Amino acid sequence: MLSVINAGAVEMKGWQVHVGLQYNELLVSADGAIVVGESGLPVSIGKNGMVFAGYPMTDLKIAIKITGDYTQIQVQITIKGTMFGLKSGTPMPKNLNLLNDGYKCPAAKRQGYFSTESMWRLID
Template sequence: MQIPWRNISWVVLVLFAYNCQTCNGQDYGGEEKPAAPPPEQETCDGIFITYNFDGREKIYPLVKNVSAQGWSFKSMLTVLNTGIFELKSWQVFVGFQHKELLVSADGAVAIDGDGFPVRVGKNGTTLAGYPQSDLKTAIDTAGDFTQMSAQINIKGTQFGLKEKTNPMPSTIKLVNEGYKCPAPKRYSTYV
């Protein structure tokens, strides 16, 4: 029995094509470009701080008196080193103003207290990085945000707010000397 080579060549070609794999090294289709940083980041002296309010909800006891009603809140404080020098032992002042009681701050300690919970609503508080107290530069880390930034998840309780109030701190600022940044700017309101 003689096998026609034309039929075998098609079978070999089909088997070869079935075992081929493709790889796309850089696929730019469909991916969105990252959002541009706020313009204030360019005028900062190497350290950029943001405070994001993540939400709140009423907690017990539920009372009719607005000033006595407690609210559980969550927020995130981010400290980013965009400069050319390492930031040693970072400290950020957060001007809390709504009778806040901080329950936890993952990634930081409150300098003004002996531990959590700590009352901070009258005068604010200074948070210091722990365990990551030093923020390296993008140059030293090849842009590794885990080494050049700290994200602090804050949980706490606040009082004296109506339901649609925007409970932001009065100010945030870097305590470390040798850095200057513009005054804080609010970008959105709580709805």
């Protein structure tokens, strides 16, 4: 799961996230976003990663205007796929980058223990 939360003071129009990968992942589905430059799924991602864009929620509002309604300031992408080359451990992205101007992303980190899935978060 990838979560994008707009905790900033400016509405995030047309959000996009690059997810750099480290194995030869095969993406089967991504609920809550589309993969930019791909016409359908499944798709082989490889080690170059992929760019997710908002769909159906393309813009993320700011919290002060919507009084804490997370459905308008946050999107969660449920990612399903497989990978090849992982010897052991839990897969993590090599890097995450929010492609919108004016935002930086912290390093990816594991939240809790997941045996077969990872959670990635991008927070302004």
